[in-house]
Amino acid sequence: MAAGHAHPLHLDHDSPVHRLAPEVKILATLLFTIIVVITPRTEFLAFAGYGVLLVVVAALARVRPLWLAKRASIELPFVLLAIALPFAGHGERITWLGLSLSVDGLYGAWNIFIKGTLGVLASLLLAASTTMRDLILGLDRLRCPQVFTQIATFMLRYIDILADDARRMRIARLSRGYDPRFFWQVKAFAVSIGALFLRAFERGERVYLAMLSRGYTGRLPAPEGSGATAAQWAVSATLPLVTAAIAIAAVLR
Amino acid sequence: MKPSLEVAGLDYRYPDGTTALRGVDLHIHRGERVALLGPNGAGKTTLVLHLNGILHGGSGRVRVGGLDVDPSDRARLTEIRRRVGIVFQDPDDQLFMPTVAEDVGFGPANLGVRGAELEARVDEALAAVKMTDHRTHTPHHLSFGQRRRVAVATVLAMRPEILVLDEPSSNLDPASRRELSQILRTLPVTLLMVTHDLPYALELCPRAVILDAGAVVADGPTAEILADADLLGQHRLELPYGFDPALAAAQLR
Numbered sequence: 001m002a003a004g005h006a007h008p009l010h011l012d013h014d015s016p017v018h019r020l021a022p023e024v025k026i027l028a029t030l031l032f033t034i035i036v037v038i039t040p041r042t043e044f045l046a047f048a049g050y051g052v053l054l055v056v057v058a059a060l061a062r063v064r065p066l067w068l069a070k071r072a073s074i075e076l077p078f079v080l081l082a083i084a085l086p087f088a089g090h091g092e093r094i095t096w097l098g099l100s101l102s103v104d105g106l107y108g109a110w111n112i113f114i115k116g117t118l119g120v121l122a123s124l125l126l127a128a129s130t131t132m133r134d135l136i137l138g139l140d141r142l143r144c145p146q147v148f149t150q151i152a153t154f155m156l157r158y159i160d161i162l163a164d165d166a167r168r169m170r171i172a173r174l175s176r177g178y179d180p181r182f183f184w185q186v187k188a189f190a191v192s193i194g195a196l197f198l199r200a201f202e203r204g205e206r207v208y209l210a211m212l213s214r215g216y217t218g219r220l221p222a223p224e225g226s227g228a229t230a231a232q233w234a235v236s237a238t239l240p241l242v243t244a245a246i247a248i249a250a251v252l253r
Numbered sequence: 254m255k256p257s258l259e260v261a262g263l264d265y266r267y268p269d270g271t272t273a274l275r276g277v278d279l280h281i282h283r284g285e286r287v288a289l290l291g292p293n294g295a296g297k298t299t300l301v302l303h304l305n306g307i308l309h310g311g312s313g314r315v316r317v318g319g320l321d322v323d324p325s326d327r328a329r330l331t332e333i334r335r336r337v338g339i340v341f342q343d344p345d346d347q348l349f350m351p352t353v354a355e356d357v358g359f360g361p362a363n364l365g366v367r368g369a370e371l372e373a374r375v376d377e378a379l380a381a382v383k384m385t386d387h388r389t390h391t392p393h394h395l396s397f398g399q400r401r402r403v404a405v406a407t408v409l410a411m412r413p414e415i416l417v418l419d420e421p422s423s424n425l426d427p428a429s430r431r432e433l434s435q436i437l438r439t440l441p442v443t444l445l446m447v448t449h450d451l452p453y454a455l456e457l458c459p460r461a462v463i464l465d466a467g468a469v470v471a472d473g474p475t476a477e478i479l480a481d482a483d484l485l486g487q488h489r490l491e492l493p494y495g496f497d498p499a500l501a502a503a504q505l506r
Contacts, residue, residue, distance in 0.1 A: 133351045206346040213339045214360035221362030
């Protein structure tokens with residue numbers, strides 16, 4: 001579909017992972033993330049196993065490691081927070097390169113870092129192989145309440161139009177000599193955010209009127225097209241199943 | 254034969270007390286193409302929103318294809334909204350679904366059309382506006398003229414009795430404007446066109462109605478109305494510089 005073209009998180013090519021129905025990918029990603037999160041933080045081998053699984057998925061989806069690494073940098077602010085833990089933690093301490101570090105804090109930082117990274121990478125792989133449009137379709141087929149999928153559909157349709165509005169308003173401001181260098185000049189920016197909100201609000205009203213005129217009664221028509229096949233469910237189930245097997249094996253060992 | 258549209262003695266006052274319509278009478282026969290002219294604030298949009306029962310509450314009555322517009326009867330209102338296809342001025346207000354085909358299917362789906370029949374309706378409407386090749390595209394990625402044509406298709410797919418266009422030529426470049434008029438001319442429906450674009454009205458509509466201050470002040474052949482400089486002047490209507498309605502009307506024949 002053409003809907004995802006402009007979005008930086010989607011890789012527009014064909015692969016076995018791209019061809020899977022969106023709902024099976026969403027569910028597999030969700031289960032994978034849950035298992036990662038509940039794995040005890042000291043099971044280092046299990047985390048290595050999860051990492052290998054993601055590498056396999058990335059290879060199947062033909063996603064390059066560098067592409068993933070760049071987009072995974074969104075995680076950095078959270079990781080920075082984790083760096084403080086070994087210094088601030090209590091309990092037993094060890095000395096490393098002259099720094100006194102809390103053992104408990106080190107484990108805490110590791111816990112945040114590894115689980116965060118695995119979760120972000122899994123989500124990025126989902127986004128890379130599924131258009132926004134298909135993600136919403138998948139959520140709809142997973143019986144996500146229609147209110148949420150409708151809001152997401154509208155956001156998907158109008159976010160670009162709003163961004164265009166905002167860009168035109170910015171160009172118009174700059175054209176009248178606006179050059180925000182000092183904090184007190186932020187007022188014009190704040191006012192245009194307000195104007196943008198009003199424009200969005202008024203557009204919402206016009207869109208609703210146009211929908212009513214075409215017989216809208218409160219429910220959007222269900223999207224056409226068949227859902228996932230049993231084979232697709234089976235294929236995508238291997239990810240959470242293998243993940244769970246690794247987790248259980250690691251805990252029982 | 255029943256007229257497509259009968260408006261009799263229609264009055265309307267907005268909740269803030271502004272009187273928008275005072276005793277509007279209008280008859281449009283099946284297959285006619287009529288231009289609704291008038292200055293800003295004359296009540297044109299208010300009248301249009303009465304045709305499908307979105308605005309109501311004043312005295313007078315509106316009948317579409319012999320059926321009374323009765324806002325208290327929901328089932329009938331759905332039928333009225335099928336019969337009156339309104340194309341709004343900003344295609345971005347009308348096109349809200351992620352793809353062109355889904356948007357064209359929205360109206361008929363609200364009427365309970367499903368499956369192969371729905372596909373056929375979408376294909377037919379897109380073919381009528383020459384947009385078949387763009388069915389899987391996102392509305393945002395189309396040109397303005399193409400979006401306006403898709404907006405016409407979204408309403409055609411409901412097989413309306415009367416097509417109502419609000420400023421169809423606004424913001425179009427000359428080529429898109431000509432393409433749209435060629436398409437509108439071939440459509441086998443009754444047409445009511447709200448416009449400030451007097452040459453466009455002359456080109457497409459044999460009959461014109463002037464609405465000013467909430468009342469119909471002139472109704473007759475477009476060429477005669479445009480030739481009456483005094484009448485136009487009284488109602489804040491002006492021909493573009495250098496445009497000679499007599500010469501243009503002669504060319505039309």
